[in-house]
Amino acid sequence: MKTAVMTDSNSGITKEEADRLGIFLLPMPVIINEQTYYEGINLEQRFFYESLIEGHDVSTSQPSPGDVMDMWKQILSKGYDEIIHIPMSSGLSSSCATAIGLAEDFQGKVQVADNHRISVTMRIAVMEALHMANEGRSAREIREDLEKRAYDSSIFLAVDDLKYLKKGGRITPAAAALGTVFHIKPVLTIQGEKLDAFAKTRGMKKAKAIMLKALKEDLEKRFPGIDSKYVRIGAAGSGLSLEESREWQAMLQEMFPEVQVYYDHLSFSVGSHTGPGVYGMGFSIVQDPSIS
Structure with a gap:
């Protein structure tokens, strides 16, 4: 077979x-100003996030x-x-x-x-x-x-600019305006099904700290005593520079020194709702330690 x-x-x-x-x-598929592009084929990170920042009509489709x-x-x-x-x-x-x-x-x-x-x-x-x-x-x-084993995983995201969540209807315009004034960075989570609110804090540095702590606690609570060779941790980001992405990956590697840490760009399906400047992370449990 x-x-x-x-x-x-x-x-x-x-x-x-x-x-x-x-x-x-x-x-x-990603639609920008009524023109259809395809992620990784004729649409790359830079043009996608520039289109979002410049206020073009951007949406994703199945x-x-x-x-x-x-x-x-x-x-x-x-x-x-x-x-x-x-x-x-x-x-x-x-x-x-x-x-x-x-x-x-x-x-x-x-x-x-x-x-x-x-x-x-x-x-x-x-x-x-x-x-x-x-x-x-x-x-x-x-x-x-x-x-x-679908739920043997967890994801956390810290959003930099609330206007994209407002555009997608996930927060009210008033909440977005107030959050922008006070530099509020919401931390979101994906636990299998939906993108949900997890916490909110002032500044991206604190948001990163919250995510690191949350991921570590979630892993230890749900899989106590698990051998690190069965854990995979991914760092992710949207529209981050090479330096920013490497620093984020290194931060996770320092927190989880015995775990294999890798980095991926967030997909455009996520990035279209959260905008650029997002930091994300997630863990997965594997059955075979040779999986990478």
């Missing part, structure tokens, strides 16, 4: 990485059903027997539910995992799927495993 692994660009996996690893990557099915057909025509498809969390987008519905026409050859993840934790789920596929596991077995 030859099983293909497919995901979308919300995983933080780039096209170059996907090609090197043998993963099939579906780019997410892939068209035709694009999804065409990609599945192309993969199956390349000698694969099955596909395990890992889209972003059903709690954050309807693209997962759409894919599950479309898969019904493929007689079980396409299994869609509702893994309840995005960004740095979604990346690890994809890498685990690839590891299981290389071991000869079926797409159904991989889907069941990923869904069973």
